[in-house]
Amino acid sequence: MELTERHVEGLKHLLYNMADDLLILGHRNSEWTGMGPILEEDIAFSSMAQDKIGQSLALYNILHEMGEQEPDVVAFTRNSTNFHCAKLVELPIGEYDFSLVRHFLYDYADAVKFDMLSKSIFEPLAQVCRKFRGELKYHTMHANIWIKDLTNGNEESKKRMQDSLNLAYPIAYSLFETNEYEAELKEAGIFAGESEQKKIWKKEVDAVILESGLTIPMVKNEEDHHGGRVGNHTEHLQPLLDEMTEVFQIDPTADW
Amino acid sequence: MKIISLDPRVNRSSINKTEETVILEKLDQFQTYEVFAQTKRGTHHVHVGSVHAANENIAMLFAKEQYARRGECVNIWVVKTADVSATEYEDSDIFDTLDEKYHRNPESYKVMDRIKAYKEKGNQ
Numbered sequence: 304m305e306l307t308e309r310h311v312e313g314l315k316h317l318l319y320n321m322a323d324d325l326l327i328l329g330h331r332n333s334e335w336t337g338m339g340p341i342l343e344e345d346i347a348f349s350s351m352a353q354d355k356i357g358q359s360l361a362l363y364n365i366l367h368e369m370g371e372q373e374p375d376v377v378a379f380t381r382n383s384t385n386f387h388c389a390k391l392v393e394l395p396i397g398e399y400d401f402s403l404v405r406h407f408l409y410d411y412a413d414a415v416k417f418d419m420l421s422k423s424i425f426e427p428l429a430q431v432c433r434k435f436r437g438e439l440k441y442h443t444m445h446a447n448i449w450i451k452d453l454t455n456g457n458e459e460s461k462k463r464m465q466d467s468l469n470l471a472y473p474i475a476y477s478l479f480e481t482n483e484y485e486a487e488l489k490e491a492g493i494f495a496g497e498s499e500q501k502k503i504w505k506k507e508v509d510a511v512i513l514e515s516g517l518t519i520p521m522v523k524n525e526e527d528h529h530g531g532r533v534g535n536h537t538e539h540l541q542p543l544l545d546e547m548t549e550v551f552q553i554d555p556t557a558d559w
Numbered sequence: 560m561k562i563i564s565l566d567p568r569v570n571r572s573s574i575n576k577t578e579e580t581v582i583l584e585k586l587d588q589f590q591t592y593e594v595f596a597q598t599k600r601g602t603h604h605v606h607v608g609s610v611h612a613a614n615e616n617i618a619m620l621f622a623k624e625q626y627a628r629r630g631e632c633v634n635i636w637v638v639k640t641a642d643v644s645a646t647e648y649e650d651s652d653i654f655d656t657l658d659e660k661y662h663r664n665p666e667s668y669k670v671m672d673r674i675k676a677y678k679e680k681g682n683q
């Protein structure tokens with residue numbers, strides 16, 4: 304099947320959403336490096352953050368093949384209004400309970416998306432998504448075990464998990480912000496869409512939440528935190544970008 | 560100079576040195592698990608190190624990232640360090656044995672000649 308111009312536009316939008324989410328959350332989670340709760344968890348969490356940066360690079364590479372700029376240029380020279388990441392991933396790391404709950408909600412959403420996309424007719428994307436599968440399986444396994452263990456730890460750990468879930472769960476809907484291309488991409492067999500992804504995600508995370516003994520938070524309006532996909536961000540994104548791009552700004556040709 | 564620490568920065572610092580013995584409190588750490596990794600199905604699991612963890616599940620999570628994130632690995636075992644029985648180092652002389660027991664060495668079997676001959680043939 305030939306891709307129309309609209310398909311290419313929609314694909315680029317989709318790829319930027321995904322790659323920017325991964326880059327920003329990868330950077331955020333790497334802020335725990337050296338400060339994780341215990342040495343082994345510090346290494347595990349940092350390693351997963353690196354997985355995310357690697358996945359974002361693979362997606363920026365596809366974009367580059369589609370005519371967009373080099374991955375480094377795309378990652379380091381845009382300001383926040385040109386980023387497409389969802390609000391969930393830009394929020395500060397907070398305390399470890401928040402970071403873990405965000406990791407749980409986000410990585411489940413990614414696992415669902417990659418699984419859907421591994422059947423895409425757009426082969427370059429389908430191929431990398433199949434490659435990501437193993438990493439994502441570990442990430443969700445890691446999230447599951449921690450969510451269950453900490454919820455069943457003691458009163459304080461349970462309360463912390465529930466409080467963080469109450470905070471992060473409604474914001475996680477920012478990941479599923481729909482766009483004008485959704486129907487066309489679905490029809491073409493490129494991506495079955497954010498609404499479908501949300502449905503599967505909700506089923507899966509809610510099952511883990513209930514099984515752990517937590518309560519599923521109420522979400523009054525799923526669109527409350529939308530906007531990231533079109534460049535409307537929280538005040539937390541620009542400072543993150545300033546820090547992330549510091550070296551590149553000083554010397555864009557630096558070898559490092 | 561009396562060495563009070565193996566860290567030279569501590570020895571050089573001007574902190575008032577007291578003669579009091581400081582008793583270190585027991586570290587508040589999780590128990591350890593020994594990690595065994597297998598690089599290929601059918602081969603032996605090899606001891607690769609240990610991790611601190613609250614339970615088996617967490618130990619498995621940690622073992623994967625500490626010891627299998629770069630190399631090849633198809634399977635991991637974790638075993639509580641406390642569950643491992645070991646010989647005492649002071650008994651290590653039990654491993655000493657006379658070396659004049661040719662009958663124990665595979666070289667003394669006649670079949671070795673045939674194996675050697677086969678290997679040489681293969682090398683030609």
